[in-house]
Amino acid sequence: MTVGLEELGLRPGERVRWRPREGARWVEGTVTGRERDGSIGLRDREGRARALPLDRIEVATTGRRGGRTWEPATERAARTEQLGLFG
Numbered sequence: 876m877t878v879g880l881e882e883l884g885l886r887p888g889e890r891v892r893w894r895p896r897e898g899a900r901w902v903e904g905t906v907t908g909r910e911r912d913g914s915i916g917l918r919d920r921e922g923r924a925r926a927l928p929l930d931r932i933e934v935a936t937t938g939r940r941g942g943r944t945w946e947p948a949t950e951r952a953a954r955t956e957q958l959g960l961f962g
Contacts, residue, residue, distance in 0.1 A: 880906065880908065884934075884948075884952055885906050885915065885934065885951070887905075887907060887908060888905050889934060890905060891948070893931050904917045905918055907924070917932070933948060934946055
């Protein structure tokens with residue numbers, strides 16, 4: 876069974892960031908879709924395509940006080956999957 880973006884709590888066009896390698900600066904981009912191998916399809920600001928595993932991505936969100944913050948995509952996916960148990 877293939878899990879889509881919605882089941883992971885992601886949407887096409889959503890803002891994300893990732894590090895190309897450990898210790899590098901964050902690169903921002905947007906979600907484009909789900910790849911066959913299960914990775915997340917992304918586009919950076921220059922339009923270059925990437926496919927990264929879920930555990931390397933952080934998703935833009937609004938914090939408790941209304942400010943922009945980032946959360947690991949794995950945390951969002953875990954929370955979204957658990958909500959399905961109650962529906």
